[in-house]
Amino acid sequence: MFLRNPFHGAFGLDIGDLSLKLAKLKKKPGYFGRPDSYTVTTLRAISLPPGIIVNGEIQQPELARKKLLLLLGKEGGKFEEIKTPWVVADLPEPKTFLKLIEVPSEDGELSSDDVLYQASKHLPFDLDEAYLDWQIINYDSKSNVAHILIGAVPKIISDSYTYFLESAGLSPITLEIEALTLARALITAGxxxxxxxxxxxxxxxxxxxxxxxxxxxxxxxxxxxxxxxxxxxxxxxxxxxxxxxxxxxxxxxxxxxxxxxxxxxxxxxxxxxxxxxxxxxxxxxxxxxxxxxxxxxxxxxxxxxxxxxxxxxxxxxxxxxxxxxxNAWKNLLPGKIIAREKQARGLVAASVLGLALRALQKP
Ligand SMILES: Nc1ncnc2c1ncn2[C@@H]1O[C@H](COP(=O)(O)OP(=O)(O)OP(=O)(O)O)[C@@H](O)[C@H]1O
Ligand SMILES: [Mg+2]
Missing domain, CATH: 3.30.420.40 (ATPase, nucleotide binding domain)
Structure with a gap:
């Protein structure tokens, strides 16, 4: 059993075509059954010149790596160094697929073959060439169907993102589909x-x-x-x-x-x-x-x-x-950074805050 988070200091990284954004939060445990709450401790961004990442594809990995190192405060630049390797990053929305599907089941029992078979009917790409993740949302015993949220990404995209992060000394805990990230930041928790x-x-x-x-x-x-x-x-x-x-x-x-x-x-x-x-x-x-x-x-x-x-x-x-x-700050406790950024960056930070929350919530 882990007595503390094995991914200590994990942060969120939002990878866009024209920017990289980083956010780190600190958890305040909720006592007496209250949910945990979070404050922002780091929020920074760096812009990318066009052509390095195009439509979610990393076309110039070496230049992308240099920019990421700057953002991490590792090769000069103005930022304080981020020492932890643990990161949750997002996958490019246009390359990913997310949908709630129905899978028939007589008794609520499901095998992964059942899910894969149904998922393959919805996916815009070949099952063999994609990573698929799924989560049971509920089971309707009247109609004997399970509702399953499926997320998928072509292997070639996901592998290139993992490689990109590792090339800068990072260890991805997970790569997440941006829709999930945004919902976490913008839908009121609970x-x-x-x-x-x-x-x-x-x-x-x-x-x-x-x-x-x-x-x-x-x-x-x-x-x-x-x-x-x-x-x-x-x-x-x-x-x-x-x-x-x-x-x-x-x-x-x-x-x-x-x-x-x-x-x-x-x-x-x-x-x-x-x-x-x-x-x-x-x-x-x-x-x-x-x-x-x-x-x-x-x-x-x-x-x-x-x-x-x-x-x-x-x-x-x-x-x-x-x-x-x-309001991208809605699930976070007020603090110095939020006060500073409130006017300017709430909306551009929504994705990276969702990733940073994920980094602390489900290690
Ligand atoms: N006040 C404003 N009015 C209109 N547009 C704005 C304003 N402020 C910023 N923008 C635009 O928002 C865009 C940047 O938004 P954001 O940071 O969310 O994009 P990104 O995450 O880098 O990109 P993507 O999600 O497409 O990869 C730029 O096109 C910028 O011109
Ligand atoms: Mg964005």
């Missing part, structure tokens, strides 16, 4: 939702996805073709401006008119209309294809682009579902 489903809309620098949470579990996640880079590229091309100016204009104006550029809002409205349509389509897919779907009553946004001025009002109106930026 709260039950009755007759309503919630969605998480993660809007990142290079990719976005919609995650549905219903019947107190994740149901599925879907990629959405929208991102901060997609906006910047449209502004650069159509308004003939420099990339840095496009980034600045977007952050300043969001979905409000820009004085010196009458076309700005037209472009932004076109892109966000398309975003609203894609979100609508993903929710319709959930309603049509899943058993007993509850209506989605709330959308929680995460990722840097969730800060886009007025996007919450725009989506709430278009979708007729209340849509708000999430």
């Amino acid at each position: 709260k039950e939702y009755h007759n309503e489903a919630r969605a998480i809309l993660d809007l990142g620098a290079t990719r976005s996805c919609l995650i549905i949470y219903d019947h107190n579990t994740l149901q599925f996640s879907m990629n959405i073709n929208f991102s901060g880079e997609l906006i910047n590229t449209a502004l650069v091309q159509e308004l003939k401006m420099e990339y840095a100016d496009a980034e600045q204009l977007k952050i300043k104006q969001g979905l409000t008119p820009a004085k010196n550029s009458p076309r700005y809002l037209t472009i932004m409205t076109r892109l966000t209309n398309k975003l609203a349509e894609d979100v609508r389509r993903a929710i319709d897919f959930y309603n049509d294809r899943f058993p007993n779907p509850n209506p989605v009553t709330h959308i929680t946004m995460a990722g840097g682009v969730a800060n886009l001025n007025n996007l919450d009002n725009f989506l709430s109106r278009k979708l007729k579902i209340s849509t708000h930026p999430g």
Whole structure:
């Protein structure tokens, strides 16, 4: 029996195409049956130049390793050194698969062959070439089916992430699908939702996805073709401006008119209309294809682009579902770092905080 966490000091690492983010938490044990609580002790990020990781594939491993070492404070740079090797990192959302499936079972007993057989019908890739993980959510004795949450990733992707982490001296405790990570950070711990489903809309620098949470579990996640880079590229091309100016204009104006550029809002409205349509389509897919779907009553946004001025009002109106930026600190105790970061980084930190929680919760 372990008297203390064998993965002492474990931290979370969020690997994106354009950034690496690191978070470390400290646990305060909950006495008298209360749940444990957590404070943030480290939160840092480093940006990656385009081309090192592309669409979740590590294309320049040596450059990626150098950036990771800087983030860990190991080869100079401004950060204090992280000494522990234990890490929980995420797998790139566009390469992973997550879905709640039904597996028939007469008596609630399940063999892994039963699960693999059903899973193979849903997976977008070959079972032999993927790592599959699954978890029994519940068993319905009336209809004799078990609900199983399956997560899968191509071996080639997962192995390259493990190798990348090991090349910087780290030991991954686990690699996690980002949808699980985000739900851990953004769904209120311990709260039950009755007759309503919630969605998480993660809007990142290079990719976005919609995650549905219903019947107190994740149901599925879907990629959405929208991102901060997609906006910047449209502004650069159509308004003939420099990339840095496009980034600045977007952050300043969001979905409000820009004085010196009458076309700005037209472009932004076109892109966000398309975003609203894609979100609508993903929710319709959930309603049509899943058993007993509850209506989605709330959308929680995460990722840097969730800060886009007025996007919450725009989506709430278009979708007729209340849509708000999430609070990535909601399952954490207040502390110095949260006070410092509260305004600026709550949303971009959601994934890495979910990973850091995982690093301490289930060693
Ligand atoms: N106030 C703001 N308004 C609009 N966009 C913003 C704002 N602040 C940051 N962004 C955008 O958010 C993006 C960065 O978000 P985030 O850090 O979540 O991405 P990432 O995790 O690095 O990327 P990914 O998840 O796609 O790998 C950038 O495109 C940036 O321009
Ligand atoms: Mg991200």
